[in-house]
Amino acid sequence: MAKAAAGGNGRCHRRCVMKGRIFRRTCACLMSSALLLVGCTSARVASRGQGVPQDVIRIASFNFPESEILAYVYGLALQGQGFRVDIRPNIGTRELVEPALSRGLVDFVPEYQGSALAFFTLGKLRASADVDTTYRSLVAALAGRQVLALSPSPAQDGNAIAVTRRTADRYGLHSISDLTRVAGRLRFGGPPECPQRPFCLLGLQQRYGLAFEQFIPLDSGGPLTLQALESGEIDVALLFSTDPSIAAGDVVELKDDRRLQPAENVTPFVREDVLERGGASLARAIEKVSAHLSTDVLRTLNARASDQKPRGIAETWLRDQGLLEMNHV
Structure with missing residues (x-):
């Protein structure tokens, strides 16, 4: 269940950590369906051939408020550093967003470690409570997909x-x-x-x-x-x-003193070609934002979602942290 409960609150798409053959068959089916459904997102995530300049970083979020806030947090911070960004919030579930990332329809997704690991391995690998162990498994799972996981932030949503x-x-x-x-x-x-x-x-x-x-x-x-x-x-x-x-x-x-729950740290997923074009300055800018995030920060930002829009929440927090350095917002 960790990020595993199938509920109706709009966040269940990243809580798909089940066991056994049924899970693997279901996830395989979802991923196959996703390749068909990715076309449904074309109106919101344009390919490079549809007039999107090569240097624009397309940042997508899942379909729940915290993910939307994170997309704006990273996107506006990068914009403040002079990078050109196109922020596309509320694209859909992981079954839509991750195939779009793999196919190059989007370039950057703020992910969650344990849930992403379960998705990409069809449930064969279960995340550890240890952040570093889970990160190494995630890097291995992404090998050959043209997507890199940057360093996980201290923020966890588990x-x-x-x-x-x-x-x-x-x-x-x-x-x-x-x-x-x-x-x-x-x-x-x-x-x-x-x-x-x-x-x-x-x-x-x-x-x-x-x-x-x-x-x-x-x-x-x-x-x-x-x-x-x-x-x-x-x-x-x-x-x-x-x-x-x-x-x-x-x-x-209550403290999980026997370490049952898996690490679910917010982890930036970025396409390899985008990181190559952006160079070390892009990676540093992303990881600077990650370093400022924490679980308490996400609680505070989520509390504002009841009466504020994700972009405004992100912009205010970034300004308070001094992360809108060029004010290109």
């Missing part, structure tokens, strides 16, 4: 096992292991497929020995789960680590 501040204080909960002594009295909420997922209830039982009093099926880390947690309908929830409610302080993310 699974978070969370409780309310009141529950944490009542039971002295700081880590997932602390749930062992009280899980039998607590109700767990998550997506319907959670009991069968290796990074959800199945993994929690196998890695931590947790057996909750009741499982309540909800959505995939979305508003239904958060509302149920805050109202007391459930005691423990599967959320995303960049959920703004965690930053607000009323929701506590």
